[in-house]
Amino acid sequence: MARRVSRISLRSRLLLLVGAAVVPALFVILYTGLKHRRAEVLDAKERALSLARAVSGGHEDAIFQTRLLLSALARLPEVQGRDRAACSALFADLIRQFPRYLNFGVVGTDGFIWCSGLPMESPVDASFREYFRRAMAAGGFATGGYQVGTITRKASINFGHAYYGGSAAIQGVVFAALDLAWLAGAVDRALLPPGGRFTLIDQEGRILARLPGGQAGGLLAHAPLIRRMAAEKMTVADRMGRDGARWLTALVPLGEQLGAIYALVDIPLHTALEEADRVFVRSLLALGLIAAFAFAAAWAGGRWFIQEPVEGLLLSARRMAEGDLKARTGLPHEGAELNGLARAFDEMxxxxxxxxxxxxxxxxxxxxxxxxxxxxxxxxxxxxxxxxxxxxxxxxxxxxxxxxxxxxxxxxxxxxxxxxxxxxxxxxxxxxxxxxxDAPRNEPVSPTRVADDCLQLLAHKLRLASVRVERAFGDGESQVLGDRNRFMQIFLNLISNAVDAMPGGGTLTVRTAVAEAEGRRWWEGRFEDTGTGIPPAVMPKIFDPFFTTKPEDQGTGLGLPVSRQIAEAHEGRLWAESPPGKGAVLVVRFPIPEG
The missing domain is CATH 1.10.287 (Helix Hairpins)
Structure with a gap:
């Protein structure tokens, strides 16, 4: 496994890391989408049930108003006096005032309708109608079931109310035919979601009225489910339609007064889940865009920030392995790990x-x-x-x-x-x-004479370099103990350096004197040039072995270190000074013997 991973490029590994970061986000979206869908299903069920209950409540109000209306009609003199013409005219006017009713009429005790708001072509027998039989049996208000009226020839639910004359005996039944289409149309269409249906049905699943409009009198395709829901008093169910689509069904009875009539609300599940699906798709698209951007950024950024620096390191390593010691990465040294690696490589x-x-x-x-x-x-x-x-x-x-x-x-x-x-x-x-x-000697030597000999020895070089020499010997030819040849080596180095510091010519001043320092007397020589001086950054390094500011073919960087070593071997001192705005001054001291 480790070998396989090692064969994968760094950019590909970066892409794998981005993919590993995207996968959890995908799982979160899937989990959130599933949770949202469940919440939407529960909400859709609650809305369907609320709508069915609202319709049921509204219809109960209509039934109550019908009961009051029939109770009032039963007391009218036109009804009490069996005035056929006046009664029919009155009921016809009521139909025009209350279009929810298909007809008003009165049924005699013999079961025949003697008064009707709609004209009758022939006597109509209503003795078999449920509303008549129930009202006669109850001696008051009663509700019938679904019927297609003989006079109206439309689907309706009829309500009856027994009336009495001057005696205690029932004289007949006043009835009202409530239009089932009106019952369905009373539902607020705005409350139905897109694709939703509202249906009035009986306990057998027969369609009494439907919104949007549909064929009344037929059985619902899912009538078995409706009968089971009615028997088990279920209010909401999840069913599968014939086309394979899922539906949410809410069933609520329209109240005890209407008997076995139910308000049925069907909502397609895809409609209920439309918003959840839309949010889910948007989330997936957003994640896809983010992932695509992340992969593109990782691919491009992996080349800029990882592959190219690593390739630069590898190329520099190969060049160095081939012997090119000037190979450098060319990468900035400030930054994170790769920059630190580049800095370490360049330093190496x-x-x-x-x-x-x-x-x-x-x-x-x-x-x-x-x-x-x-x-x-x-x-x-x-x-x-x-x-x-x-x-x-x-x-x-x-x-x-x-x-x-x-x-x-x-x-x-x-x-x-x-x-x-x-x-x-x-x-x-x-x-x-x-x-x-010769082997180093320790004999009396006049450093001033040795310095003068060196000036004479280099006189030709000084003339060619247009360097004028000024001698300021003030030591009285004091003598020190040392090796003349070693002193000459020091002075020749100092004079040669002074000449090199004045490429355009100048003046070399050699001053000698006796100085008092450190509790003793010293011979002191100062070699002063009129060059550009020694930069402060270079001053600490001029006595380091192999350090030189001259071209490689003109200097070894050993003259001053060797000269200081010789001076210190004679218990002397050698240092440099560079006053601002002036040239360099090399100072050498040798101790003067006591006595």
Whole structure:
């Protein structure tokens, strides 16, 4: 498993992490959607039941008003006196005033209707109607079942009320035919959800009236369920339609006065769940968009923030493995883990490059030391060869001086020749002393004379560099204990550095004096140039081995460290000063022996 994972790229792993973060959100949406759907189903059931109950309550009010109306009609003189014409005219006017009623009439004790608000083509027998039989039996108000009127030829529910004449005997039954279509139409359509249906049914599941309009008198497709709900007094049920769609059904009786008549509300489940489904789809779409954005951002960001830095690290590592010690990642060092890794890599590369450079410089130092050794041998031989003809020239110069008067041209030429020979002798002597690799000595030496010899030895270099030399010797040629050759090495380094610090020419001032410091007397030499000085950032490093501000082919970075080492070996001091706006000053001190 670990091997398989290791083969997956970092970007792909990042995508897997994003996917792992999206999965819980998907489960939350699914759980919330399912919970929302359940809540919507419960709410739909409650709305269906509330609607059925509201319709039932409204119809009970209509029945109560019908009872009051029939009780009042039973006391009318037109009814009490069996005035057929006046009674029929009165009831016809009531039909126009109350369109919810299909007809008003009066049934005699013989069961025949003798008064009707609608005209009768022939005598109508109502003795078999439930409302008549129940009203006669009860001696008061009664409700009949569903019927299709003989006179009205429409579906209705009839109500009857027995009336009495002057005696205590029942004289007949006043009836009212309530339009079932009106009962259904009394339902507020706004309360029905889209696709919902309201139906008035009897206990057998027969349709008495339906909203939206439908065929009355037929049986409902789910009549068995309705009969079971009525028998078990169930109010809400979840059923499956013939088309496979799910429906919520609420069943409420219209009250005891109407007998076995029920208000039925059917709501399609998809309508009830429409809002929940809409929210669920929106949530899925939002999650899909967020996931797509997250995957795109992870894919692109994975390349910018992970793949490219890692590839840069790998490329730099390969370059370094191939020997390119200048390879760097090129990444910023400030930041998180990858930036820290890049910083560590670059620091390692710089350390390796520095070590390689230091090794190269050490090799160069060995090579130069060998060259200097060879040069010393050659210099000693060259000095010897130069001195031989110089001595001969000196002999001739002395002869010219001796054999000719002072004012003669020959005498003057001899003096010039002798002075030149003396200078040649001094230079060759200095070269021979510097080239000798003698063991360190501890003998009285005048540092001032050694410094002057070094100035003469480098006079040609000073002239070529357009550097003017000012001597300010004020030590009285004090002597110290040390090795003349080692002192020359120090002074030659200091003079050469001063010349290099003035590439456009300048003035080198060499001051000597006796200083009092640290409870003793010192010979002090100050080598002052008129260059640009030593920057503060460079000052702490100038005595570090191999540190140099010169090009690699012009300096080893060992002159000042070796000079300080020599000075300290003689119990001396060597340091640098750089006054603002002036050149550099190298100061060297050697202790003057007591007595």
């Amino acid at each position: 590369a710089e350390a390796l490059e520095g070590a390689a450079r230091e090794n190269h410089r050490k090799q160069e130092l060995v090579f130069r030391a060998e060259k200097l050794s060879t040069l010393g041998v050659l210099t000693a031989g060259a000095a010897h060869e130069i001195l031989n003809p110089a001595n001969i020239i000196g002999l001739h110069a002395q002869r010219l001086i001796r054999d000719h008067p002072e004012e003669s041209p020959e005498h003057k030429s001899g003096e010039v020749m002798w002075a030149s020979v003396q200078r040649i002798t001094d230079i060759c002597g200095g070269l021979r002393r510097f080239s000798r690799d």
